Amino acid sequence: MSLTFKELHWAKDIRVQQYLQPKTLEEALHILQDYRGRARVIAGGTDVIPQLRKRDIELEALVDITGLPDMANIEKDGDKIILGGLTTHAQVASSQLIKDQAGLLSEGAGSVGSPQIRNIATVAGNLISGQPAADTSIPLLALDASVTIASGEGERAVPLSEFFLDLGKTALDPCKEILTRIKFQPLGKDQGGAYLRLSKRKALSLPMLVCAVKVTVNKDKNTISEASIALGPVAPTPFRDRHTEDALKGAPINLTTLADAAEGASAYCSPRDSLLRGSCDYRQEMVKVFVKRGLVRALEQAGCTLD
Amino acid sequence: MSTTKLSFKLNGHSMEVAIAPNTLLIDLLRDDLGLTGTKVGCREGECGACTVLLDGEPVNSCILPTIKVAGRSLTTIEGLANEEGELDEIQQAFMDEGAAQCGFCTPGMIMNAKALLNKNPNPDEAEIRQSLSGVLCRCTGYQKIVQAVVTASQMKKLQE
Structure with a gap:
């Protein structure tokens, strides 16, 4: 049912x-x-409440989980970082631990919505909304994060690479299940990361393109041992460019490698033509720029110099 | 629909209200409590005109279920002037600098600036712009608003 502006407002x-x-x-x-x-x-509720008001979803009851204990912390557990399911974007963006050890996630969390939204909206909610360019989904996907999902039947862990199923659809059913933890390995020695965002304004704007990169380097051989490249919105879900990642495995660290990766990633992506978010052609060109720039920044963070 | 009793602090005073579970905070403030200083803009958490402070942090009251403020402390634009009616430095600076045209976004701008100055009395321009980034103004071009917050921080310093 479509509502007139007056009814909606x-x-x-x-x-x-x-x-x-x-x-x-x-x-x-x-x-x-x-x-x-x-x-x-x-x-x-920053997604759920507007959806309810627009009658996009119809429900009998809301189950507010913000009162659940011990779910709003950012912790180090062994060599992993754990974000509780109620951790807000503002918490993540201002956490020194995240800034130091997962800067790409810190920047992504600080880019969502507005300060008022970041104070309320949870990172788990950002994942569950299942948008292809969600500002924390993309860096968490590049970090190979996994989530713990609790339901009446018990707990299960799902890697983010299997979590996003389709536009707005994830492996979690918010009418049955609760996301309790997000877990990932922080950046270590010989690793670097980067987060890049293209949008019409610096604030309060949806991204036209988001790219997150993580690299592991072998400094003795001056090669890339492993790279992850996450992009959105270039497919119905947050997208990992495995094709380019494979090509980068063992590649020498030089400008030719980066140029090849940029071309490869661009050819592999299919952003939609959008009047709001730019044409497919434009965004494919920007994928090239972002993949190259992201790799440069990530390599620099890992302590490499590019000739 | 059945109502729930709710207590919280509003502008420094203890409050108890009975509300339906589907009430959004902005409607309680404007319709039931008559605090119409907080504005309804987009009603979907974009424009920031409805900003209030929840435990000192700015939030959009148009998409906040009222139940969430139980036991917490809420400040609206009406809570900034003191008991004698003397305006907050930010309010005074907005007047002095001519930082309002239609004035609709002003409460949202001022509440976000208030949250910033409470935490950081000496912000630089980038920090001010960042703190105001969640409120849309369609009249002023933002320059005078930013200037007003700079002036407010200087007024505060002079008083201390």
Whole structure:
């Protein structure tokens, strides 16, 4: 049903009958089971509330999980970094640990929406919304992050490479399941990362292109041992360019390698023509620029110099 | 629809209200409490005109379920002037610098600037622009707004 501007703008209610605030994970999962798909998890709600107001989704109840204990922390666990499922973008963007050891994620988290949105919106929510160029999905995908999903049947871990299924669709069902943790390996010695974003304005704008790069180098041989390149929106889901990554494995660190990678990535991407976000041709050209620039920055961060 | 009782602090005073579970914060403030200083712009969390401070942090009240403020402290534009009605430095500076044209975004601009100056009394221009980046103004071109926040930070320093 399409709503006129007047109806949409002045419709004040969000049409839910219950707003539930469970205090434990078990309680939250029980409620979701009881409602059998008619209730949905809400954390920051910066996507869910506008969707409810526009009647894009219809629900009987919202299950607010922001009261669940121990889920809003950023922690180091052994050699991994763990973001609790309720960690906000503002927390991640201002965390010194993330800045130092996963700068690409720090920059991505700091680019989402506006300060007011970042104070409320969770990184888990950014993943679950399943948008192809989500500002934290792209760097987390480049970092090979995985997520832990809790449901009535127990817990399961899903690598992000298997998490995004289609536009707006992920492996998590927000009417049944809760994302409790995001886990990734921070950048180590001989590694570097980069995050690049193209948008019409510096703030409050959706990205026309986002690129995140992570490299591991072999300094003795002056080669790239491994590279990950994540891009969006160039496909219905956040996209890992495995083709170019394979080509970079063992490649010498020089400008020819970077130019070849840029050409390869561009040929492999198919952004849509969009009046708002730029034409396919333009964005394919920008993929070249971003992949090359991203690799340069990541290599510099890993301590390499390019001739 | 059944209502829920909710207590929180509003502009320094304890409040108790009974609300329906689907009430958004902006509607409680404007319709039930008569605090119309906070504006409704886009109603979808984009424009920032509805910014209020929740435990000192700026948030968009148009997409915030009211239940989320339970037990927390809320500041709206009405809470900036002191008991004697003396304006906050930022409000005064917006007047002195002519930083408002239609004035619709002004409460949002001022609340975001307030959150910044509370944390960082001595911001540089980049930090000011960053803090105002979540509010859209369609009249002024932002220059005078940024200048007003600079002036407010200097006024604050002079008083101390």
